[in-house]
Amino acid sequence: MSQSVTGFEVHDIRFPTSERLDGSDAMNPDPDYSAAYVVLRTEGGAEGHGFCFTIGRGNDVTATAIEALRGYVLGRQAPRTAAQLAALHHDLTHDSQLRWLGPEKGVMHMAAGAVVNAAWDLAARQAGQPVWEFLSAMTPEEIVSLVDFRYLTDALTPDEALEILRAARPGRAERTAALRAEGYPAYTTSPGWIGYPDDKLVALARQAVADGFRQIKLKVGCDIDDDVRRMKLARAAVGPSVRIAVDANQRWDVPDALRWMAALAPYEPHWIEEPTSPDDVLGHAAIRSGQPVRVATGEHVANRVVFKQLLQAGAVDFVQIDAARVAGVNENVAILLLAAKYGVPVCPHAGGVGLCELVQHLSMFDYVAVSGTREGRVIEYVDHLHEHFEDPVRIVSGRYLAPTAPGFSARMLPRSIAAHSYPDGPVWQARRTAT
């Protein structure tokens, strides 16, 4: 049954989302949601798909970075076990020459994440399970073996991780059943893009509540008066009991964040997300202690070492993992374990293209096998581009339904890949012809 990887295909896929203001925020006015996409093929015909999410220009740089990893995968035995998935993750992140380009951050690290996630897609399909179940079925020892503890042991040792996982072992079956029956709570960012006019914001906020969401999110950070007005409108639209998170997308320095949040605090934001640079652990700690609103970050946090410090410094109230920025499932398992150690809830970043599809598996694994709770946790949901996926997320009454199909849910439809290939797919050719 041992098969080797015989194909490694890389695609530059881009969606012209900047033509509308969907996805607009204080730092990203015109994203073209994109994926540097990798397909692993085995001699037996099985496939694993993974990708880096980017917002347009530079997607080719990320694709080149994925290409640089080809030699670690082609000809290798297709990984099926925790040990094999750990070995692949290790090889991709410990090439000493490629490591120089980070280390463990930016383009090269995102590329490693794409390949690691593709390997998980492949392994889970071979096992006939969705990734969340495949991962949750591993023993605590297997799960610990997935993690690279380098630079973590001052905060979390392998033994402590094992203890966390063993403590969560009772009840796994009940929680798996609960997920299948009830899904996992979601919140929606769709009402609050910064480019939307007030009436659209209000209508979409009301619609979100009608659809069953108990939390929405507004983008803020360009103009304080606009933001106070929009926050007031949103609060009036959803009432006092629906949570409204706000998200500055890294727009502020520490003093700006303190000033802005003092102005927004009367409308009770649930959290302030990315108030400043994702690298600024001490800045987040200062913002958390200097104003009343809880602090969230993570979608741009480069790796487990920065997450470790955010937790050590008491800088965050919510850890926002991203499925496609760090080195894939393995590094996200490390981050989930760190968050569990510090007792901080994980509320993943999603949206873009395919991020919802991926990250739901990680939150469901967290619930079944790590933190053991959904209390205070929500997964971001954005209603973009799901139609391009073979196994798109299913949202019912403001909840993610548990995926049932084998794999990582992030396989794009062949026709979508072909149509949006950059620069020569028909979607882009048509735009060049039109201008």
Add this chain to the structure above:
Amino acid sequence: MSQSVTGFEVHDIRFPTSERLDGSDAMNPDPDYSAAYVVLRTEGGAEGHGFCFTIGRGNDVTATAIEALRGYVLGRQAPRTAAQLAALHHDLTHDSQLRWLGPEKGVMHMAAGAVVNAAWDLAARQAGQPVWEFLSAMTPEEIVSLVDFRYLTDALTPDEALEILRAARPGRAERTAALRAEGYPAYTTSPGWIGYPDDKLVALARQAVADGFRQIKLKVGCDIDDDVRRMKLARAAVGPSVRIAVDANQRWDVPDALRWMAALAPYEPHWIEEPTSPDDVLGHAAIRSGQPVRVATGEHVANRVVFKQLLQAGAVDFVQIDAARVAGVNENVAILLLAAKYGVPVCPHAGGVGLCELVQHLSMFDYVAVSGTREGRVIEYVDHLHEHFEDPVRIVSGRYLAPTAPGFSARMLPRSIAAHSYPDGPVWQARRTAT
């Protein structure tokens, strides 16, 4: 006199340095020193050269990232003034789509640095001055205008920066003259590569002292007993008054660093460099407070935001800027100002290929216009690959002589570029034929 940039050439240049153990350390056993190299050409025939330094595989990824910046440079007026150099730096680091690939870290940020540095090479040549003098001749207001203060203002405001620069204005002429007469102190890493046998280490350490160096550096971090033996040998070879720095190249977790440095402390290391992850601000702070040896880091620190925190947290005794990892001269000016604000000496990282040539300009600028002192400061020196440069560093009696030729000293000889182009230059073709 206004000319526009009409050429933007990118080269993948690699040197087969892994064939010897030069450059070997605890994390980088076999580097092939490489440069993703960019040449800007103007219609008047002037050129500006810059590069990312890498250690082999992935140099093509960095070259692709430089290519992604082409549109910001081609057709643009060749920058000559502080305002124009600030505008270019801003454009290269604030493209919202490319920023997603960092933000401000890794491959994409290094690529921005290469292009920014090429623009400084061009501007200084047009002014007929070496970069250190070109930069030192700017007014405090112009220098402040070069800096992107985003994420810095909780630690350093533009007004505080101006104050630092104004305080250093008296004596600029004397310090410039002193540099021309005496140069700037260097230390050498050449004796201490981890792959060298003991007798070579001892002979090279003695030679370094005979050559006038007052500081050498040993690579450590693979085996504690080996390191104690090598440190003892080196201390015996150079005597008590020559400083011996040690460098772990990120090999350790915090507990390892504490244990290792307790064992090495009796031989009085001058500093421990890169004891752990360059992202680990809190880890460096714990190492600094948990053992007696002073702490240095910076060559892999991704950007000014992380340097800011290392200073805020009291995590480092020495700031080791690198000329080609952050976004070029502009971001290094920010880091020099931060270090001056916190009173921490800057001792640059160099070596690799071309890093000595570049970074000497930044230390000399620091001395003339920012910190105003060479006290306790040294620039790293490694005797590799200088023969490939048009204006190589000149080391006399353990000191860098001040460059006198216009530009940034980092222009590679055309024959070296041609010979080492990867994969088709004759140096690499010959190796493929031989195997």
